[in-house]
Amino acid sequence: MKRQKQRPSRDGLSEQAGYFTVPGAHLYTVLHKVTDPVARILLVGSFASERHFSYHPWVRWARYLAERRIEVLRYDYRGVGESTGIFEELSFEDWSEDVQLLADWVTARSPSLPLILHGLELGAILAARCFHEGRGDALLLWSPPANANEALRSSLLHWAGLEQLWESPENRSSASEYIRQLEHGSSIEVHGYQWSSRLWRDSFHFGLHASLENQSSSSEAYGKPVKLVRLNKDAAPLVKPHLMYHQVNDLSWLYSTSFDWIANSLALSTIGPNERSN
Amino acid sequence: MKEAIETRELFILGGGDCIVRGTHHKASNDCYYTRSTPANRDRIGIVFLNSLSPTRAWKGDASVYWADSFAACGYSSFRLDLPGFGDSQEDPPADLLRFIDRGGYASMAADKIKELVTRFNLSRVVIAGHCAGAITAIYTASTSRECGGLILLDPYLHVPLAPRSRLWGTLTGLIPLSALDRLMASIFDRVLRLANQPPRNSNSALLSRWKELVSGGLPILIFNTPTNTQRGGEFDYVSYILERAGSNSQVAVKVIQGAYHSFANLTGRAAVRQHAERWLKDYFPLMKDEEDSVASLCSKRSDDESQKKTYQNCVHGLPLA
Numbered sequence: 162m163k164r165q166k167q168r169p170s171r172d173g174l175s176e177q178a179g180y181f182t183v184p185g186a187h188l189y190t191v192l193h194k195v196t197d198p199v200a201r202i203l204l205v206g207s208f209a210s211e212r213h214f215s216y217h218p219w220v221r222w223a224r225y226l227a228e229r230r231i232e233v234l235r236y237d238y239r240g241v242g243e244s245t246g247i248f249e250e251l252s253f254e255d256w257s258e259d260v261q262l263l264a265d266w267v268t269a270r271s272p273s274l275p276l277i278l279h280g281l282e283l284g285a286i287l288a289a290r291c292f293h294e295g296r297g298d299a300l301l302l303w304s305p306p307a308n309a310n311e312a313l314r315s316s317l318l319h320w321a322g323l324e325q326l327w328e329s330p331e332n333r334s335s336a337s338e339y340i341r342q343l344e345h346g347s348s349i350e351v352h353g354y355q356w357s358s359r360l361w362r363d364s365f366h367f368g369l370h371a372s373l374e375n376q377s378s379s380s381e382a383y384g385k386p387v388k389l390v391r392l393n394k395d396a397a398p399l400v401k402p403h404l405m406y407h408q409v410n411d412l413s414w415l416y417s418t419s420f421d422w423i424a425n426s427l428a429l430s431t432i433g434p435n436e437r438s439n
Numbered sequence: 440m441k442e443a444i445e446t447r448e449l450f451i452l453g454g455g456d457c458i459v460r461g462t463h464h465k466a467s468n469d470c471y472y473t474r475s476t477p478a479n480r481d482r483i484g485i486v487f488l489n490s491l492s493p494t495r496a497w498k499g500d501a502s503v504y505w506a507d508s509f510a511a512c513g514y515s516s517f518r519l520d521l522p523g524f525g526d527s528q529e530d531p532p533a534d535l536l537r538f539i540d541r542g543g544y545a546s547m548a549a550d551k552i553k554e555l556v557t558r559f560n561l562s563r564v565v566i567a568g569h570c571a572g573a574i575t576a577i578y579t580a581s582t583s584r585e586c587g588g589l590i591l592l593d594p595y596l597h598v599p600l601a602p603r604s605r606l607w608g609t610l611t612g613l614i615p616l617s618a619l620d621r622l623m624a625s626i627f628d629r630v631l632r633l634a635n636q637p638p639r640n641s642n643s644a645l646l647s648r649w650k651e652l653v654s655g656g657l658p659i660l661i662f663n664t665p666t667n668t669q670r671g672g673e674f675d676y677v678s679y680i681l682e683r684a685g686s687n688s689q690v691a692v693k694v695i696q697g698a699y700h701s702f703a704n705l706t707g708r709a710a711v712r713q714h715a716e717r718w719l720k721d722y723f724p725l726m727k728d729e730e731d732s733v734a735s736l737c738s739k740r741s742d743d744e745s746q747k748k749t750y751q752n753c754v755h756g757l758p759l760a
Binding site for chain 1: 666
């Protein structure tokens with residue numbers, strides 16, 4: 162397969178940070194601009210507390226793609242990180258709306274180029290639902306949970322376990338106690354984010370569409386390329402366990418296989434008159 | 440895409456060898472009164488440096504919350520991604536913690552703060568850091584002429600004990616650490632403690648900078664969690680320094696009950712905000728006209744429900760009262 166690797170911008174100025182307006186808030190976005198792109202991709206990252214741990218490999222994945230002429234847009238969820246908004250007042254529907262608005266914006270930049278929707282964990286559900294609505298030309302999912310509750314429960318177990326080892330006893334709670342509080346209508350704090358009981362309840366009903374539960378049937382159902390990748394601890398700190406998340410782990414194996422799938426499934430090597438191999 | 444919204448703007452510090460990205464939380468009086476601002480007033484900025492947390496938002500977006508609230512009080516606030524963090528270009532050093540413990544970021548952070556001060560027309564800054572970020576803040580303060588104060592959250596003044604040699608490791612893999620060795624180490628530590636001297640694993644370079652800053656009268660506000668205090672129970676570094684600081688010392692220490700190490704929980708973030716705002720007003724008071732404009736703005740906002748909503752947005756849903 163032919164691919165052209167673009168020289169990364171040494172000064173980083175090709176990465177354009179900005180705010181994108183959505184109802185009631187501004188989303189923090191970073192556009193990894195590319196000269197003469199062959200495709201565009203919208204990266205939908207993992208949920209609030211996971212953002213912190215997966216940030217390094219997520220940014221590096223964006224840069225990996227940009228170096229290979231795929232223009233990237235990544236962003237922070239509404240009410241999370243650099244984006245504005247009140248986290249505890251937001252819902253999965255709000256975050257779903259963000260993905261759709263961003264996908265439309267990316268598409269409008271150059272409608273002739275293919276758009277890949279790519280999500281990680283809870284972001285995979287958001288990307289998949291946007292894809293199901295008819296947006297995007299390909300869908301790449303890393304560790305999609307069956308529903309949002311699976312993602313929340315996993316974060317909660319991590320928070321109530323490993324993360325609280327360093328805290329004083331009065332600040333520790335078991336996962337079952339947290340779940341009991343949520344089920345009784347109380348809010349809880351997870352990594353500094355207020356989870357409402359409404360969020361917990363909604364999470365059971367916010368999941369992948371049935372047609373996306375199986376990879377082979379999903380490509381057929383949508384008539385577009387779809388790839389589901391289950392990540393294990395080798396992909397940490399992108400996924401749990403988030404050990405040594407402040408260091409850079411070599412995830413080039415994941416990046417290269419995922420990029421190859423994108424390039425092959427969208428036949429990117431045939432695009433562009435100046436294409437040449439490395 | 441916009442680089443600025445009503446309360447914030449994104450910026451790049453591109454001078455020198457590296458690029459630093461950051462977010463500026465506009466002081467509430469700046470948002471509305473910039474044109475009437477005298478150019479020569481004493482403008483204090485609050486700068487948040489990275490801890491081991493990968494992004495400038497810090498864990499649980501705590502720094503975003505404090506930057507919003509300080510800005511709402513009239514203090515422009517800046518959150519930076521130093522090289523190796525967040526959206527900056529470089530990878531972090533291989534042994535990041537050791538690099539930070541040795542003051543690896545100090546010189547570069549001081550340069551960037553100088554650039555920031557010029558660009559945003561500040562006179563001085565208060566540097567805020569959490570955990571490893573507090574270590575960088577101390578080192579940076581000792582080299583930065585622009586630093587007028589420090590806010591330190593759960594700082595630590597020790598380093599991990601150096602690993603034993605390979606030979607020793609091999610031997611101790613076969614033979615357990617002798618009781619005699621353990622006893623000798625314990626006695627040595629007790630002697631140091633009795634003499635009120637820092638233990639063997641104290642970060643002596645950092646302690647030295649820290650003593651200089653305290654003796655020099657730099658206003659410093661320290662927040663500790665009970666967990667950090669208990670960990671430091673082996674040796675009370677803060678008391679040790681305060682006892683030797685002399686009459687110039689302007690160090691305030693607050694232990695926040697119920698706060699997590701990250702201070703990102705409701706109790707932690709609210710207590711830090713409350714104490715820090717009071718401390719800022721004591722040591723870096725706003726000029727009368729600035730205070731009036733902040734008060735007027737707050738009053739105007741409380742009258743206007745839609746503006747109040749925006750105001751609450753600024754602080755991630757927690758009221759500022």
